[in-house]
Amino acid sequence: MTLAAPEAPPDEAPLQSRNHLLARLPADEWERLRPHLTGVRLAARQRLADPAQAIEAVYFPLDAVISLSTTDTAGGSVEVGSVGCEGMAGLPVLLGTDRSTGRLLVQIAGDAERMDAAVLRREAGRLPEFNRLLLLYAQAFLTQLAQSTACNRLHPADRRLARWLLICRDRLGRDDVPITHETMAHMLGVRRATVTEAAGDLQRQGVIRYRRGLVTVVRRERLEAASCECYRIVREEFDRLLGVRVG
Amino acid sequence: MTLAAPEAPPDEAPLQSRNHLLARLPADEWERLRPHLTGVRLAARQRLADPAQAIEAVYFPLDAVISLSTTDTAGGSVEVGSVGCEGMAGLPVLLGTDRSTGRLLVQIAGDAERMDAAVLRREAGRLPEFNRLLLLYAQAFLTQLAQSTACNRLHPADRRLARWLLICRDRLGRDDVPITHETMAHMLGVRRATVTEAAGDLQRQGVIRYRRGLVTVVRRERLEAASCECYRIVREEFDRLLGVRVG
């Protein structure tokens, strides 16, 4: 729910974006970027980029969640990172290439601001604060990947599930997460049955509740206790670098 | 072994660095950076940065190998990425922060060029090609992390060992890799015994040979066949972005 500025007619563009990166821009840079942003509605399972394909546009989610996943030739696939209102999908464009490595998939439907890749490249060179913020975000994303690498090796499935749900809740900005066991299994790189068991435990403990494709976080603090430390570590790094509370 | 330019006295600085990033700089930028580089010898197990500590300098390895690893409070630790002559250790400095996330540890002793963090920040802002190359390297490193995240989740220990050995051989630039099973176990995040078994298999197949802390790659192409596809994927991305043959 966006609160329009009191003086402005309700259908005018808001003074500040719901995307945390865009919200931190100084007024002049924000004004300059606004004409290049297009509000779009992203549908669940929509593909925004495929491996080895050119990235046409980058996306600043408002309440959508986009996941970056890698598939191997044997058919296995795992999420390696996710992007919500705290960030931007399409970092390779910023870093100087237009090819995606993984697959960008809309995980949870919602709104986002879209910007042409060419515009991003041009404006990042002209607007110093925009550029600085995006590079800081790249560093935060890198931390997220590094932690996930360790997490996938060291931590059991139930704690990783708790972590994933927390992240998703934060990115989404509300407690109702529309998602199925099947999808979570793909994200975590485990069997669906493993998710069912772990989620069942969490539900019996009253931490979450769910039914047919809708998970509800009931006790956030206990979910955090059930998750591995990777959640806290990455979150604190985002706070430190970008000063955004992602939850 | 560096070949000095024929006309120059043998003890003068070489015309081009053995570090692939530095080697790709145009002459003017290289000349400008050279005074700020200090050749250092890195000893095995030396720590170049610790979690949450300020990064004082970045390193461009010549034939040393530096690994970035993450430790969790339970004591587990895994390598999340490694840096050799193809890159630079200390990306956070480029991206706008001076705090390290993981631990930078010298994996294999060797030479490197050292540059003060402050100098890197300043010169990256002034030398466009230097800046461009470093950002491309950041993207390549990101790909490496993403692939490792998936790899740790999807692939069995023996294939990951083969991959790790290949990477290390490439970064080092020769077939003799001075390393113990214990250290490899730490890097892969597995038991020492698991490494012993997997390495024993490779030795029996004549792919590698080893004795007391020295692994020798005998048949490179068969090692590549034994490794998971992650090796090839990351290598091709490095080639594509930076045009360096890392092996």
Next chain:
DNA sequence: GGCCGTCCGTACGACAGCGTACGGCATTCC
């Protein structure tokens, strides 16, 4: 030459997670 620290081989029980599979229950659509 003998000692000792480091490094490697091997073994055994335990267990998390896998692959597969079947059945029940909610929706939705006819």
Next chain:
DNA sequence: GGAATGCCGTACGCTGTCGTACGGACGGCC
């Protein structure tokens, strides 16, 4: 109302990896 479909619960045997542990071998050092 009935059928089809998607989603979730549960089960069973299996495999990779773990934790631990002991013994042997190499190499440096006194």
